[in-house]
Amino acid sequence: MPGQEDQAPLAGIRIVAIAQGVASAYAARLLATMGARVLLVEPAGGSPLRREPPFLPGPSGEETEVSALFAYLAAGVDSAVIDLASSSGREALDQHLAEADIFFDDTPPGERAAVALDEAGIAARFPRLLHVSVLPFGAQGDKAGWKGADLIVQHAGGEGNLLPNGLAVEMFPGRAPLKIGGHFGEMQGGIAAALGALSALWARPEAGGQAVDISSQDAMLAVGAFAIQRLGDGSVEHRVERSFRYGGVIPCADGHLELLTLEQRQWDGLVRLLGSPDWATDPALASSIERGRRGPEINRHIREWASVRRVDDIVAEGQKLGVPLARYKSPAEILSGEQEAHRGLFQSIDMGGAGLLDVLVSPFHFGGAALSLRSGPPALAGMLEVTP
C-alpha cells in the first residue's frame, strides 16, 4: 500500500525490539511490513546481525559491509543505539517502552535482571506492554538457558533428523541428516512470536499487558507436527522411509522439478503427460495402493523420461493436465519471475552501501494489494544521549 501507511493493517502499533538473533528480528520485521513502527535497540557497535556474512556486493561488485541477513531483517525499521549497561541507557529504553505496545527481546535469560529486562520488572513498570521473550529454547523450562542456532533448533525440533528425503537420501543414504537452508528454524520462532504478540494484543482490552514466552524449538516442532501425529498412529518416521513412494525431486535435462500426485485425477494426468506408455497403463497401476507399492519402479520410468526433457516444457504441459509440478527455481529465476513481478513481491529500495536493490517485501496481500517497505535497513547511529 504505497503512500497509504495509515491504512496498513498494523498502522499505529509501536514496537521495540532487541534482536541479537534472527527470531526476534524476524518477528519485528513481519509486523513492520504490515505497518507497525519498529524501533530496533542496538548496543554500541550494532546488532551482531550486522556482522553476519554473507555481505552484499556493491554496485561495482566490491564487497560492502552490508550484511544480506541484516538488510533483509531490518528493512523498514528504525534503530537507536542504547547502552543498557548504563542507567541512562536503561532510562532511555524505558522511555521507548512506555510508548510501545509490543516488546520483542532475545537477551539471554541469565542477563536480563542485570539490565532491568526481567519479566516481573517489565510487568510492574509497563502493565499494558506485551512483553515477548524470543529464545531458542524459551524462557521457562529445564533448557531455558540453552544456546541455540538455526541448526540446533532444527535438530532439537525434529525436522532436522527427518531430512533429506527422496532423491538426496537415495544418493547419500549414510550421510548426516540435513537442515533446511537459510534460517528456517529461527524464523519459525519469529513467526510464532509475531502470532503471540498479536494474539496477546487482541486480548489487551480485557487482560492488560502480559508476558509471551516463545521458543524456536517449540515453533519448529509445531510446524513439524505430523511426525508426532504419525508416532501416535504407531509409525516412527525416518528420513529414508518418509520419502514419497513416487514423484519427488526429478532431475531433468536442465534442472530439477518437483512432482507430487496425491489424487487419482492427477495420476491420470501424469500418465497422459508421459504419453500413456505401456508400463503406466498397466491396469494394476489404477490402484493407488499398488502405485505406492511399486513406487521405485514408477520413478525409474519417470526419471528416464524426464532426463532428456526441459523442466519448463514438462511443467507447462503438466500443469495444463492438472499434474502438480514445479520447477526448483534459483534465486535469479525468482527475482525475474513473471508471477513475482505481477504480485509485487519485491521492492527496489536503497540498501545503504550496497545501493538500490530488489528486496522481498511480504507474502501477504491485503485488499488485493501488495504491502510496501518504508525504508531499507537503518544506518547505525551514534550512542543515544539521554539527559538524566
Place this chain on the structure above:
Amino acid sequence: MRPLQGIRIADFTVHNAGPFCTHLLSQLGAEVIKIESAMRLDAFRKPHPVYGREGPATFDQVASNKLSVRINLKKAEGVALAKRIVAASDVAAESFRPGVMDRLGLGYADLCAVREDIVMLSVSSSGQSGPDSHFAGYAPLFGAWGGLGELTGYADGPPVEIRHVMDHTVGMNAAVALMAALHRRRASGQGVHVDVAAREVAASLVGDLLLLAAAGGATARIGNAHPRMAPHGVYPAAGEDRWLALAVEDDAAWTALCGVMKRPDLASDPRFADGASRIRHRETLDSMVSHWSAGVEANAAAEQLQHAGVAAHASWTTPEIAADAHLRQRGAIVSVAEPDGTLRAAVGVPLRLSKGEDIGILRGTPRLGEHEDYVYGEILGMGRAERLALEAAEVIH
C-alpha cells in the same frame, strides 16, 4: 484467559496449510467451525497411499479443537447455509484454488453482502493473482517455487523437497496475517480480503539469500555448514544413526569445545585461532570433531557442551521429542485422549502466555457433523424441522 475467545471462524480450508492456521487460532480461543461434506471429505479423513498410509489417521493434528458441520456446497441451499454461518462469523478462511469460492458464490463480495466487515483469508499456492495463480500445488512445490528447496541440500547433491513443515509455516504465517487484519478491523471497522501465497512464504524464508542474489552475489546449497561458524554441523555420535548438532558461535565457544573434547592443544593451535581461520580449516575441524563425537552419547554430549557454553543438541528422533520433559513442561507436547481413552502425544500451540494458561488443544478430531446441534441449533437458531428437511435434501450431508 484464551486471548482469541469471542472470535468465530467459518473454516472452509482443506489439506494442511489453511487448516493449520485455523488450528493455531482455535488453540488460542477462536471458535472454528469446520465446514465439510461427506461428498468431499478432507484429505485427512481419507487414506493416502503416496505417504505409505493406507488408512485414515485416527487423530488429526490440524482438525483437533474444531467444530464440525456438514454442508454440501454443490447445492445452492448449501451455499446459502454456509453464508448463514459466515454472517455469524468474524472470519471466513479458505484454501481452494483461486476462483473456486467465487464459482461457488462464496467469493469475498458475496461474503461481504452477508457480513459487511468479514475478514476473509485465502491461502493458495501462488496467490489470488498473476499468471501462475491457477497452479495446483502442495508443500514440496511451494518450496520448489520459492527457492527454499533449491537452497536446501548437500553441496554436491540435488535440491531437497520441503515437506509438511512448509505447509505448516504457511499456516502460521497466515495466522499472523489474519490477526493483523482483525486488528485493522478493530481500528477501522472494515473487513478485508487477506491473500497468502504459499510459494511467497517459502521465498520469504530465504529473503536474505534472494537479496544477495539481487546484488549479484553467489548462492549455493551448503548442507549443514554456515558462512561464519566452524565447526558447525551434524556429527556422528555413538550408536546406530545417532547424530550430534553443534555450532561454535565464537572463540569462547571454540575454547569450550576443545575442553569438552579433551583437546586443549587445539585451543591454542594457530590454524583455529579465530573465526576466519576456522572457516578456512573447516574440513579439518569437521574431521576432528567427528572423530571425537563418534565415541560419545549424543544427549549427554549436548548437555555437557551446553553447560560449557556451546550451542549443541542431539539430532532428535520423534520418540525422543514426544518424551521430553522440557517440551512437556512448556506445553509444546501435550497428551490428548483418543475416543477409546488411550492417550497419545500431540503438538501444542507454540507460545506461552502469562495470562493464558488454558490455551491449547481441548478436543481431538471432530466426527463429521459432530457439532451440528450447537452450530445449527444454537448459533443459527434453526429448528428441528428445518434441519431434517435440509438433511433429507442432502444439503446437510
